Amino acid sequence: MTPFEVFKKEIYYWIEYFGLKEYEVYVEKSAEKDSDAISTAQIQHEASIVMITMYSEFFKERMPFFYIRRYAFHEVAEVLLSTVADLITNKEKMKKEREATHRIIGRLENTLFVDSYKRRFKRIPKAEEHS
Numbered sequence: 001m002t003p004f005e006v007f008k009k010e011i012y013y014w015i016e017y018f019g020l021k022e023y024e025v026y027v028e029k030s031a032e033k034d035s036d037a038i039s040t041a042q043i044q045h046e047a048s049i050v051m052i053t054m055y056s057e058f059f060k061e062r063m064p065f066f067y068i069r070r071y072a073f074h075e076v077a078e079v080l081l082s083t084v085a086d087l088i089t090n091k092e093k094m095k096k097e098r099e100a101t102h103r104i105i106g107r108l109e110n111t112l113f114v115d116s117y118k119r120r121f122k123r124i125p126k127a128e129e130h131s
């Protein structure tokens with residue numbers, strides 16, 4: 001599988017897992033880089049459309065599948081938490097929301113994602129192992 005195929009498959013795994021059936025989810029690959037992000041999720045709540053983008057530039061250096069899958073998980077977690085984030089319109093609060101959301105996603109990556117990964121793929125990079 002190519003990095004993009006791995007990414008895409010993992011996106012749909014977690015969409016299914018969380019039962020995010022109300023969204024139409026598209027996954028694309030882009031060679032353009034408009035920020036430092038490795039991947040992004042754009043969510044249109046009114047239309048229930050999600051566009052998840054993987055920036056191919058970042059995947060040139062043979063990123064291990066573990067990390068590619070973790071980025072995929074990250075973007076789906078963004079979708080999961082986005083209905084709350086969407087309520088915030090104040091710029092200052094938006095910044096705080098981003099920080100808080102990323103703290104939650106970080107916790108989910110270290111627990112739910114890692115546990116699931118061990119079960120599904122058996123091997124995880126040493127640095128990501130928790131006892």
Ligand SMILES: [Zn+2]
Binds near residue numbers: 074102
């Ligand atoms: Zn994020």
